[in-house]
Amino acid sequence: MLKESSRQTEHAENMQKRRTTGAQVLPLTEADRIKPSPTRRRKGTRANNTTTDLWSVGKLLSAIIGLGLFVVMVQRYSMRGDSARVSFFQYVPQDDDEEDIDLPLQEFESLQYALRNSQLVGLYFAASWCPHSTPVTALLDEHFRDIILPPPEGENPKNLPQRHGFSIVYVSSDRDAKEMKGYIQPNWMAVPFESEDRTALKGHFKTCAKRELNELGFERKHEIPTLIILSGATHEVLTFHGVKDVKEYGSQAIDHWMELDSLSSALGSKFA
Numbered sequence: 001m002l003k004e005s006s007r008q009t010e011h012a013e014n015m016q017k018r019r020t021t022g023a024q025v026l027p028l029t030e031a032d033r034i035k036p037s038p039t040r041r042r043k044g045t046r047a048n049n050t051t052t053d054l055w056s057v058g059k060l061l062s063a064i065i066g067l068g069l070f071v072v073m074v075q076r077y078s079m080r081g082d083s084a085r086v087s088f089f090q091y092v093p094q095d096d097d098e099e100d101i102d103l104p105l106q107e108f109e110s111l112q113y114a115l116r117n118s119q120l121v122g123l124y125f126a127a128s129w130c131p132h133s134t135p136v137t138a139l140l141d142e143h144f145r146d147i148i149l150p151p152p153e154g155e156n157p158k159n160l161p162q163r164h165g166f167s168i169v170y171v172s173s174d175r176d177a178k179e180m181k182g183y184i185q186p187n188w189m190a191v192p193f194e195s196e197d198r199t200a201l202k203g204h205f206k207t208c209a210k211r212e213l214n215e216l217g218f219e220r221k222h223e224i225p226t227l228i229i230l231s232g233a234t235h236e237v238l239t240f241h242g243v244k245d246v247k248e249y250g251s252q253a254i255d256h257w258m259e260l261d262s263l264s265s266a267l268g269s270k271f272a
Contacts, residue, residue: 052153105235108204110197111169113152114189116162118167120234120257122242125207126225127173128183133225134242139226140168141185143251150187163232171201173209173224229257236264 032123105111114121124140126133149167170190174180177193184190191198199216202208205228206221213220222228238260239245245253 103235108197110191110195113157114167114169115232117164118149119163121230122164122168123171123228123230123231124168125171127209128179130224136225139246145186148187151189171198231261
């Protein structure tokens with residue numbers, strides 16, 4: 001009996017040792033390895049919710065921006081009408097101090113009315129006999145006839161109270177004054193055929209017809225037709241590629257030129 005009792009006690013002690021030792025060395029099961037703790041589940045859920053909220057906000061902002069761009073596009077498209085295009089210009093009051101500033105093109109008297117009274121001036125070098133000029137002239141007339149500043153009345157016109165949006169000044173390479181007069185479109189201004197400015201402007205901008213090169217005697221940079229866009233306020237050249245802009249954008253080329261003028265003004269103020 002004593003032996004049997006001793007054996008049972010020893011067996012019980014061995015079982016207890018096995019349980020204790022086994023708990024220390026038994027490896028985790030696969031389920032134990034991948035099963036997340038309750039704390040991890042809660043953190044992951046919060047992170048996922050935060051990501052979802054940010055994504056939803058991003059979608060909402062994208063939708064708002066897209067709607068805004070759509071509205072702008074519709075407004076721009078609707079501005080194709082003549083009356084709407086006129087309202088696009090933000091007319092700028094004249095500054096009397098401008099007359100006291102030395103500007104690059106002041107020497108060209110035939111340009112002064114357009115420069116003083118327009119935000120933008122399109123200096124158009126072309127000729128009636130030039131086959132490349134004809135389609136460009138038609139585009140300028142189609143898109144800008146009713147919104148450009150008309151020629152002044154009288155010999156000594158006064159400045160307007162506000163700058164108009166856009167004017168076109170024709171610099172002719174026609175063969176005579178009669179030919180030039182017959183080619184000028186409605187509301188265009190023109191450098192007089194007999195004026196020395198007509199030749200001087202070609203030399204200043206290195207722009208003319210090929211047939212004029214021997215007579216003018218300079219190295220040409222731009223052939224005809226060329227539309228040079230100038231800032232009325234600063235006389236700065238905004239682009240020599242007005243023809244390309246009109247072909248690409250039509251009447252909306254005005255938008256592009258206005259942006260160039262604004263950018264030029266901003267840079268000039270910053271680095272003045």
